[in-house]
């Protein structure tokens with residue numbers, strides 16, 4: 001029986017990645033770096049989950065001599081870049097740069113009212129979750145989510161299943177009692193590795209990803225209600241028997 005929804009954040013709850021991209025480019029400029037990520041480059045770089053991991057991956061790509069730097073120098077620079085980026089992203093969300101995806105708020109409200117448990121399993125930073133949901137739902141946003149697992153609690157990033165396994169453990173539920181919502185191949189692989197049936201709602205950054213492992217791929221959650229999702233979940237669980 002379906003007892004919980006587990007939501008990814010970036011690209012699933014809201015189309016956030018253009019705002020993340022602008023924040024990364026702002027941080028590069030602030031730090032005096034001649035780096036500038038285009039949408040095409042960022043679409044590729046999103047194959048690396050986690051902003052800090054993405055920065056290190058890119059740095060190694062453009063500066064093979066990075067090895068000449070000490071580990072601390074590299075980590076310190078990435079930490080400073082990511083702090084600047086996160087502050088810029090938070091401000092842009094507060095300024096209204098990011099909208100929740102269609103149907104998401106209605107589904108969260110309906111699921112909460114129907115007694116389903118709601119959780120978040122994301123590789124993004126906690127301050128980003130708070131900025132997005134405070135703006136979209138209001139100061140009491142946390143009341144809707146029983147569990148939140150993020151970059152600060154699950155350091156191994158998607159497609160590693162750590163964030164989903166920790167969410168299930170804290171919910172005290174088996175994967176069969178839950179339904180995950182994702183937007184990307186990394187996220188889907190992480191949820192699938194944690195044995196979760198997963199609904200995928202692709203976006204412009206992930207439309208070419210491989211979603212073969214998905215329980216169902218739909219354009220968005222617009223008009224999707226709890227009853228429909230219960231039926232999809234039930235069919236998926238029967239197919240497992």
Ligand code: XBP
Nearest residue numbers: 008009010049050051122123124125
């Ligand atoms: C998507 C990510 C994050 C964001 C940037 O997270 O991979 O890294 O792109 O946020 P999700 P940070 O699992 O919600 O799709 O810079 O805070 O990592």
Ligand code: MG
Nearest residue numbers: 008010011183
């Ligand atoms: Mg995502």
